[in-house]
Amino acid sequence: RGIAWVDGKITSMEEAKIPFLDRGYFFGDGVYEAVKVVEGKLFALEEHLERFERSMKEIRITPPKTKAEFTDIIMECLEKAGIPDAMVYLQVTRGIGPRMHAFLPQGEPMVTLFVAPMASLEESVRVAGVSCITVPDERWAHPHIKTLNLLPNVLAKQAAAEQGAFEAIFVLGTEPGGGLVTEASSSNIAAVIKGKVVTPPLNGRILPGVSRAIMLETARAARIEVEEREITLEEMRGAEEVILTSTGVEVLGVCELDGVTVGQGVSGPLTRRLYEVFMAGSVQRLT
Numbered sequence: 001r002g003i004a005w006v007d008g009k010i011t012s013m014e015e016a017k018i019p020f021l022d023r024g025y026f027f028g029d030g031v032y033e034a035v036k037v038v039e040g041k042l043f044a045l046e047e048h049l050e051r052f053e054r055s056m057k058e059i060r061i062t063p064p065k066t067k068a069e070f071t072d073i074i075m076e077c078l079e080k081a082g083i084p085d086a087m088v089y090l091q092v093t094r095g096i097g098p099r100m101h102a103f104l105p106q107g108e109p110m111v112t113l114f115v116a117p118m119a120s121l122e123e124s125v126r127v128a129g130v131s132c133i134t135v136p137d138e139r140w141a142h143p144h145i146k147t148l149n150l151l152p153n154v155l156a157k158q159a160a161a162e163q164g165a166f167e168a169i170f171v172l173g174t175e176p177g178g179g180l181v182t183e184a185s186s187s188n189i190a191a192v193i194k195g196k197v198v199t200p201p202l203n204g205r206i207l208p209g210v211s212r213a214i215m216l217e218t219a220r221a222a223r224i225e226v227e228e229r230e231i232t233l234e235e236m237r238g239a240e241e242v243i244l245t246s247t248g249v250e251v252l253g254v255c256e257l258d259g260v261t262v263g264q265g266v267s268g269p270l271t272r273r274l275y276e277v278f279m280a281g282s283v284q285r286l287t
């Protein structure tokens with residue numbers, strides 16, 4: 001039981017289809033609300049729609065419908081579903097388009113909604129209460145797993161794009177100059193500091209990049225000194241060279257950081273050398 005509303009089309013839940021290229025699917029790039037329906041009446045609808053709008057604005061999705069329009073759709077679906085005790089689930093994603101982190105220039109938000117039965121809790125449960133456990137609050141704190149929770153990466157890449165930059169590098173902690181650089185929105189980072197190639201360690205705060213590993217391995221094989229250790233923002237600002245590694249960019253020099261020239265303002269000599277040994281080593285890894 002239950003019905004789905006996908007971009008204007010109402011179907012059963014089973015028949016509902018979401019476009020493969022929806023950014024919700026690839027990035028979790030969207031927001032949602034769930035509203036309780038008790039005996040056919042929506043509970044706290046206005047509050048939910050307010051928060052829904054706020055959530056959209058926070059992640060810079062222009063609300064594709066007004067609260068009144070959302071209300072009309074919800075009412076229509078509730079009536080069609082005919083389920084007195086239900087949940088209305090409302091979702092807006094940044095829409096459909098080729099998979100790229102930054103926002104699509106012509107992206108249109110995608111609205112989906114469903115109404116599904118939701119029984120109220122048993123009175124016995126309400127009387128007895130429930131048991132709980134505690135867990136560390138590590139939400140967003142597992143960047144070493146290559147998950148689809150990429151909204152922070154999407155927002156970072158978009159910020160870079162809007163400032164005419166290629167990548168955004170994450171800094172952990174806010175102590176002036178003391179924050180640690182971890183990785184970039186879709187690449188790992190390294191820097192040349194006092195002549196040595198350094199890259200942040202695999203301590204759970206970065207994705208263990210395949211390119212990062214191959215860069216380290218091919219560099220060591222070529223007797224280029226490399227070290228895995230934390231890098232502060234201040235150190236990176238003063239580095240001779242800053243380097244990105246990823247499947248897409250392989251080993252790539254950074255010429256400018258927050259508007260300030262890095263090193264000589266071009267891809268540096270060690271970056272070039274690392275790229276050469278990386279590409280030479282790549283040949284053996286072709287399947």
Ligand code: PMP
Binds near residue numbers: 183184
């Ligand atoms: N960090 C993040 C957050 C990434 O998305 C990527 C790209 N997959 C990388 C690092 C680089 O990983 P790889 O070298 O395996 O492409």
